[in-house]
Amino acid sequence: MLNPGDILQGKYRIIKALGGNGMGRVYQAEHTMLKTTVAIKELIDQFSTPQERQAGIDLFLKEAQRLAALDHPMVVKVSDFFIERNNYYLVMEYVEGQTLESILNTSSGGLPEALVVDWAINICNVLEYLHTLSPPVIFRDLKPSNIMLTQMGRLKLIDFGIAREFKAGATKDTKPLGTPGYAPPEQHGTGQTDARSDIYSLGATLHQLLTKRDPADSLFMFPTLRSIKPTVSETMENIVAKCLQRDQAQRYQTIAEVRDALRLCRFCSNCNRLNIIPKEQVSKWNFCIYCGHKL
Numbered sequence: 001m002l003n004p005g006d007i008l009q010g011k012y013r014i015i016k017a018l019g020g021n022g023m024g025r026v027y028q029a030e031h032t033m034l035k036t037t038v039a040i041k042e043l044i045d046q047f048s049t050p051q052e053r054q055a056g057i058d059l060f061l062k063e064a065q066r067l068a069a070l071d072h073p074m075v076v077k078v079s080d081f082f083i084e085r086n087n088y089y090l091v092m093e094y095v096e097g098q099t100l101e102s103i104l105n106t107s108s109g110g111l112p113e114a115l116v117v118d119w120a121i122n123i124c125n126v127l128e129y130l131h132t133l134s135p136p137v138i139f140r141d142l143k144p145s146n147i148m149l150t151q152m153g154r155l156k157l158i159d160f161g162i163a164r165e166f167k168a169g170a171t172k173d174t175k176p177l178g179t180p181g182y183a184p185p186e187q188h189g190t191g192q193t194d195a196r197s198d199i200y201s202l203g204a205t206l207h208q209l210l211t212k213r214d215p216a217d218s219l220f221m222f223p224t225l226r227s228i229k230p231t232v233s234e235t236m237e238n239i240v241a242k243c244l245q246r247d248q249a250q251r252y253q254t255i256a257e258v259r260d261a262l263r264l265c266r267f268c269s270n271c272n273r274l275n276i277i278p279k280e281q282v283s284k285w286n287f288c289i290y291c292g293h294k295l
């Protein structure tokens with residue numbers, strides 16, 4: 001564990017811990033020469049044999065290289081990677097803002113649908129970017145605590161599960177990948193995970209953002225949205241229910257399909273009312289049926 005004032009690589013000065021778990025922490029730090037703020041994710045060496053360690057490092061490095069190659073405004077940028085005091089460190093862009101989990105915690109009974117639709121479309125855009133890379137990147141741990149909202153109102157995905165993959169190399173770890181409640185059935189068993197696994201996690205995330213109900217309350221069981229919050233639109237209820245199908249084949253098959261469905265529910269930024277636009281009429285030029293404002 002690092003303390004405020006500690007220096008890594010002769011240039012990163014630790015400011016404070018931001019969060020973390022048994023595998024390591026995330027720190028806020030200053031690049032002492034550039035005077036910029038960065039976030040540093042630490043992975044503590046917990047391997048029990050040299051073979052496990054080597055496999056773990058290989059996996060971690062591969063994953064770090066993969067992350068460093070990503071280039072999207074909603075994906076946190078990686079700038080450095082190093083090993084020091086036997087621990088592994090990943091340096092990334094510091095996001096000034098809050099996680100969606102902490103925003104949700106301060107709300108009463110969930111967040112407004114208009115806001116959630118807007119976020120959902122943006123999350124679809126970044127997932128589409130990841131899913132259409134070659135080979136595809138499956139995020140696998142989408143949930144409100146891994147999405148941050150910047151002060152400028154933009155969303156960023158943090159936590160690309162490096163710790164999780166890294167940990168998977170150690171035999172000590174027998175936990176399933178992903179987070180209970182957000183991970184689909186196939187991620188718990190031997191099933192193959194693919195883009196549709198992220199679609200399930202997106203469904204669980206949207207369900208929670210709208211209702212504040214914790215999806216870990218009872219695994220794979222989601223009460224219909226409107227049984228918890230009757231003001232939610234039927235369109236949204238149907239979209240979330242389809243994302244949350246236990247059988248992969250019953251879900252949307254691509255994230256682009258989810259986004260197209262979400263685009264049918266457009267909220268007017270002027271009068272905040274929901275407009276359901278027939279699929280064939282969706283365009284850049286849709287107007288609110290209530291106040292005429294451009295949607």
Ligand SMILES: Nc1ncnc2c1ncn2[C@@H]1O[C@H](COP(=O)(O)OP(=O)(O)O)[C@@H](O)[C@H]1O
Nearest residue numbers: 018019020021026039093094095099158159163
């Ligand atoms: N790039 C970042 N910028 C600012 N805060 C971050 C950043 N990455 C992580 N955090 C903070 O650290 C917490 C834990 O980070 P995360 O990467 O989700 O690790 P884990 O879930 O494995 O503990 C987050 O909830 C967030 O508050």
Ligand SMILES: [Mg+2]
Nearest residue numbers: 145146158159
């Ligand atoms: Mg996390």
